[in-house]
Every structure is written in C-alpha cells, then in structure tokens.
Amino acid sequence: MKAPPLSYVRAATLSEAFQLWRDAGPDARLLAGGQSLLATLAFRLSDPGTLVDIVRLHELRGISQVGGTTIRVGALATHAELGRHDLIRRHLPLIAEAVPLIAHAAVRNRGTIGGSLAFADPAAELPACCVALDAMIVARNAADERRIPAAQFFTGLYATALRPYELIAAVEFPIAKPGERTAVLELARRSGDYAMAGVAAKTRLAGATLIEPQLVFFGVGDRPVVAERAMATISGQQALPATIAAAQAALAADLDPPADRHGSGRTKRHFARVLLARALARLAGLDEARAA
Amino acid sequence: MSAEIAITLTVNGERVARRVEARRHLVDFLRLDLGLMGSHTGCEHGFCGACTVRVNGAIVRGCLVLAASLDGAQVETIEGVSDSGEIRDLQDAFIARNAAQCGYCTPGMLLTAADLLKHNPAPTRAQIREHLSGNYCRCTGYHAIVDAVAAVAAKRNGRATP
Structure with a gap:
C-alpha cells in the first residue's frame, strides 16, 4: 500500500526540530532512518499527519569516547556505522556482534540506533543489548536533557519512557571492562528477519566462574526481558551442565511469552532455553574449547 | 508545511529538480516521475529488496526512503550502473548462469551483489547467501544467482571459475 497523505518538514538544527514538532502537534512523528516508520506508514498502521525529518541534525551524530569509561553514540548513528566503527568494535563487542543480525545491509545503511530504541520493537536486538550493557538513554526536549537507564526506558509494547516532544539525543555505554564477555544470539526464520526469540548476554569471568551475569531476552515479551532468576542461578557458578540445566528451569519463572505468529508461548520458552544454553557456552568459552 | 516538497538531487549523474508529494517514496519517484523503470516495486514495505538502489553510494530500500528527504543526494539506479x-x-x-528468470528481482540482486563485492571482494558462498538474504527471488532461482556472484568474485580475483 501507499503511505497516507502526509506533510513533511525538515529540520536544520535541533532547536528548529523542536519548534517544527511543536507546530505540527503531538501526533507528528520524527523521521530518522525511517526503516520502521515508513513500513508502518505503508501498512497504514499509523497516520501521523506530519513527519519532522531530523536525519540531518549534526547534533545527534557522532560516535566518541567520553573520558575513560563511556562511549557516546549519537542517536542518528546507523546500524552500518555501528558495525564498522573502531570504538564500537573495540569497546562494545556486543553491539558489533548484534549489527549483522539486524535486518539486511540495505536497511542497516539507513536505520539508526535512536530510531530502533524509540520504536521499541520487543523483538529488536538493540533494545535488549542496551539493557544488557547498562546503557543510558540521553533524552532531550527543547529545554532540557535527562538520562534514563535502558532498563527503565522500555515501558511496554512499542512504548518508552520518552515524554511528549522529547527525543533520543544519544546513547551512552559503559566501556567493556577487562575480562568481560558478551554474546548475542537469536533464532529467526530467515536471516535478517525479526527474531522469534533472542538473548543478549554479558558476564565477567573469574577463572571459569560467572560474575554478575546479565541475560536479557528479546522477542519473548512486550519489551526486553531481564531473566533475573536465571541470572541468580548462574551467578558465582561455573557454566557446568547442571548449572545450565538449573538456569533453563529457572527461566520458566522469568519468561511468560505471549503466543505470536512464530509459535505458542510454550514454543518460545523452548527457544529461550536453547538460546540460554548456547549463550552460556559462549560466555564461558566452552564453544571455543570444543572447536579447538 | 506543504504537501509538495521541492527537491534537487543527482540521479545517475544528472541533476534533477522536481516537486514531490511528501509521501512519495524513492522508487515511485524514479519510476513515475522520472520514467526510470528499472527499479521495481515489490512488497513496498522493505521486505523483498526488489527496489534496491544506491543513495550516496550505499544500497538502500527505495520504498523505505522518502523522495522528499533526498534534497542534495546522489542516487544511482540499475540504469546508471548499466x-x-x-x-x-x-x-x-547472470545471463550466462540463467540467474535472471522473470527478471523482477534482478536489478535489486545485481546492486546488492555489487555492494557485497565492493566490501568483501572474496566472499564465501555462505557470505553471498547472507548478503543476498534480504532480496527475494520468487522464481526461487537462488542457486544460479549465488553461482553467478561467486563466478564474478573468482574472476575478479584472477581465480578459475568455480
């Protein structure tokens, strides 16, 4: 289908963007990469009236290191930029690993991290990665800036903590610490499709012991789901078969996936258990040991 | 605010100035406003890849880009690269391997394959399949397409055709 009739305005500066947005009213939508928004328009799932194009705002661009501990990623960084940027590859390997899982090359060339987080698709990779990495979402309105922990940013199905006339300016990630290991895995029907289920995982290793492990699932709820009980089960343990089995059992209380076109809730629980075992093998380096 | 947006851009090396409806996506702009029929509209929601074109040197889904947003852009289509x-x-x-059957997906396949070989001159078959995985061929002639891309990669690298 074709998109519904629209008005389109393009902002040259951030302050102009807020003015245009305010003029257009609360139903207007910001257009960044447009890779989800234009698809929803084609389905006529939304009818925003006006699109405010922010994709040229240099204030929302750039990937840089802030001090010794933080990587700041401008909201308009495309998936392709994330995938090839040296700071990301060096300091945020989880993000670099997630990029090839996001759609396809032509979409990654346009789609942005800010757009992905603001759209808040529960099956998307980057929201779960941001939660797993304890990222901060930098939100801006015409007057102010505030930081929202990623774990509190996603409030429901396609819903976020952003307020009216507030946008994502950047995402701030703590740089991976020495000894930190990460993995992101998903199951999808076709390479590049939205995941039927996925997991973003992080831990530190002391010898073979998992310290402060993080397991954040996607595609199994209305937002990224932190598997608290499974995490508690493996914390301070080694990724031995009995521990992995106990964590898989604990997932039953962490996840309550709704049925969707990919399968029943039961099927999705099974996917999640399989992914958990694979992720723990990766975190503990067991797959490398086997390959060696 | 206005429903029609004035844009000036470069399409296949030629400067083009038009007024476009705000909702007009790039493929409709190319086909209906410029008469460039080589880029195809398939699903029109970013799934099938038939509308793949280049904007500022990078492949994009033409149906997921508004023409109105392309003021100042460089667009290249299958006509230009041909x-x-x-x-x-x-x-x-593609011709030698019969990798173009009905031909509907072919312009998108070619531009996506060219993008792969630009970034990865010696891809494995798995990498070729991965890079083309966002382009549907409804004749399902994928094997011949992968063969054709592998053959070109080999030839460009001075190796025997696989």
Whole structure:
C-alpha cells in the first residue's frame, strides 16, 4: 500500500526540530532512518499527519569516547556505522556482534540506533543489548536533557519512557571492562528477519566462574526481558551442565511469552532455553574449547 | 508545511529538480516521475529488496526512503550502473548462469551483489547467501544467482571459475 497523505518538514538544527514538532502537534512523528516508520506508514498502521525529518541534525551524530569509561553514540548513528566503527568494535563487542543480525545491509545503511530504541520493537536486538550493557538513554526536549537507564526506558509494547516532544539525543555505554564477555544470539526464520526469540548476554569471568551475569531476552515479551532468576542461578557458578540445566528451569519463572505468529508461548520458552544454553557456552568459552 | 516538497538531487549523474508529494517514496519517484523503470516495486514495505538502489553510494530500500528527504543526494539506479559498465561482469554472469528468470528481482540482486563485492571482494558462498538474504527471488532461482556472484568474485580475483 501507499503511505497516507502526509506533510513533511525538515529540520536544520535541533532547536528548529523542536519548534517544527511543536507546530505540527503531538501526533507528528520524527523521521530518522525511517526503516520502521515508513513500513508502518505503508501498512497504514499509523497516520501521523506530519513527519519532522531530523536525519540531518549534526547534533545527534557522532560516535566518541567520553573520558575513560563511556562511549557516546549519537542517536542518528546507523546500524552500518555501528558495525564498522573502531570504538564500537573495540569497546562494545556486543553491539558489533548484534549489527549483522539486524535486518539486511540495505536497511542497516539507513536505520539508526535512536530510531530502533524509540520504536521499541520487543523483538529488536538493540533494545535488549542496551539493557544488557547498562546503557543510558540521553533524552532531550527543547529545554532540557535527562538520562534514563535502558532498563527503565522500555515501558511496554512499542512504548518508552520518552515524554511528549522529547527525543533520543544519544546513547551512552559503559566501556567493556577487562575480562568481560558478551554474546548475542537469536533464532529467526530467515536471516535478517525479526527474531522469534533472542538473548543478549554479558558476564565477567573469574577463572571459569560467572560474575554478575546479565541475560536479557528479546522477542519473548512486550519489551526486553531481564531473566533475573536465571541470572541468580548462574551467578558465582561455573557454566557446568547442571548449572545450565538449573538456569533453563529457572527461566520458566522469568519468561511468560505471549503466543505470536512464530509459535505458542510454550514454543518460545523452548527457544529461550536453547538460546540460554548456547549463550552460556559462549560466555564461558566452552564453544571455543570444543572447536579447538 | 506543504504537501509538495521541492527537491534537487543527482540521479545517475544528472541533476534533477522536481516537486514531490511528501509521501512519495524513492522508487515511485524514479519510476513515475522520472520514467526510470528499472527499479521495481515489490512488497513496498522493505521486505523483498526488489527496489534496491544506491543513495550516496550505499544500497538502500527505495520504498523505505522518502523522495522528499533526498534534497542534495546522489542516487544511482540499475540504469546508471548499466550505462557506466560498472557491473557488466555481474550482468554477463547472470545471463550466462540463467540467474535472471522473470527478471523482477534482478536489478535489486545485481546492486546488492555489487555492494557485497565492493566490501568483501572474496566472499564465501555462505557470505553471498547472507548478503543476498534480504532480496527475494520468487522464481526461487537462488542457486544460479549465488553461482553467478561467486563466478564474478573468482574472476575478479584472477581465480578459475568455480
């Protein structure tokens, strides 16, 4: 289908963007990469009236290191930029690993991290990665800036903590610490499709012991789901078969996936258990040991 | 606010100035406003890849880009890269391997394959499949397409055709 009739305005500066947005009213939508928004328009799932194009705002661009501990990623960084940027590859390997899982090359060339987080698709990779990495979402309105922990940013199905006339300016990630290991895995029907289920995982290793492990699932709820009980089960343990089995059992209380076109809730629980075992093998380096 | 947006951009090396409806996506702009029929509209929601074109040197889904947003952009389509001879070897290999059956997906496949070989001159078959995985061929002639891309990669690298 074709998109519904629209008005389109393009902002040259951030302050102009807020003015245009305010003029257009609360139903207007910001257009960044447009890779989800234009698809929803084609389905006529939304009818925003006006699109405010922010994709040229240099204030929302750039990937840089802030001090010794933080990587700041401008909201308009495309998936392709994330995938090839040296700071990301060096300091945020989880993000670099997630990029090839996001759609396809032509979409990654346009789609942005800010757009992905603001759209808040529960099956998307980057929201779960941001939660797993304890990222901060930098939100801006015409007057102010505030930081929202990623774990509190996603409030429901396609819903976020952003307020009216507030946008994502950047995402701030703590740089991976020495000894930190990460993995992101998903199951999808076709390479590049939205995941039927996925997991973003992080831990530190002391010898073979998992310290402060993080397991954040996607595609199994209305937002990224932190598997608290499974995490508690493996914390301070080694990724031995009995521990992995106990964590898989604990997932039953962490996840309550709704049925969707990919399968029943039961099927999705099974996917999640399989992914958990694979992720723990990766975190503990067991797959490398086997390959060696 | 206005429903029609004035844009000036470069399409296949030629400067183009038009007024476009705000909702007009790039493929409709190319086909309906400029008469460039080589880029195809398939699903029109970013799934099938038939509308793949280049904007500022990077492949994009033409149906997921608004023409109104492209003021100042450089757009290249299958017509442009055919005329320049840039992908002549890929086109020859598609013909030799019968990798274009009905031809509907072919322009998108060719531009996506050219993008792969630009970034990864010696891809494995798995990497070729991965990079083309966002482009549907409804004749399901994938094997011949992968063969054609592999053959061009080998030839460009001075290796025997697989």
